[in-house]
Amino acid sequence: MSLFQWIDFPLLGDERGSLVALESNQTVPFDVRRVYYIFGTQTGVARGFHAHKALKQVAVCVIGKCRMVLDNGRVRESAWLDSPTKGLYITEMLWREMHDFSPDCVLLLLASEHYNEADYIRDYNTFLNGINYELYPSVG
Numbered sequence: 523m524s525l526f527q528w529i530d531f532p533l534l535g536d537e538r539g540s541l542v543a544l545e546s547n548q549t550v551p552f553d554v555r556r557v558y559y560i561f562g563t564q565t566g567v568a569r570g571f572h573a574h575k576a577l578k579q580v581a582v583c584v585i586g587k588c589r590m591v592l593d594n595g596r597v598r599e600s601a602w603l604d605s606p607t608k609g610l611y612i613t614e615m616l617w618r619e620m621h622d623f624s625p626d627c628v629l630l631l632l633a634s635e636h637y638n639e640a641d642y643i644r645d646y647n648t649f650l651n652g653i654n655y656e657l658y659p660s661v662g
């Protein structure tokens with residue numbers, strides 16, 4: 523099974539243009555407690571490089587595009603976020619990196635929790651140890 527879980531948002535368009543509505547526990551599979559967006563990313567800059575212990579998020583590129591890398595410690599996959607009608611559901615304990623931002627990229631994130639630096643795992647080896655501990659708790 524792919525690490526990339528896509529959500530197709532209903533397009534509520536008419537002759538005036540397009541509209542997408544995002545709602546907790548409906549289009550987005552959790553209670554949304556925080557919304558933030560990433561924009562103005564400089565050419566050649568990559569972001570992320572961390573995992574979250576508990577946070578779940580949905581990422582949607584509302585303008586432009588960027589390439590998301592997800593890694594569960596065993597498999598590493600990459601896909602473009604380039605559509606305002608497609609959300610990427612990112613569950614906990616997935617290493618994520620964002621690369622190749624277009625200059626106009628606006629990446630919107632809907633998050634299941636308030637901001638909490640203690641939920642971040644910013645070291646890849648610590649992330650791998652956490653995955654292994656989840657799989658084999660008696661060994662850790």
Ligand code: T46
Nearest residue numbers: 556558560569570571574577579581618620631636637
């Ligand atoms: C994620 C990816 C997709 C806050 O104060 N509040 C917030 O809600 C967020 C998200 C960040 N910050 C502060 C923490 C840092 O001083 O903003 C600064 C930049 O955050 P960070 O370096 O973590 O940004 P990214 O782009 O590497 O990662 C972000 C999210 O932090 C992360 O949860 O999954 O986007």
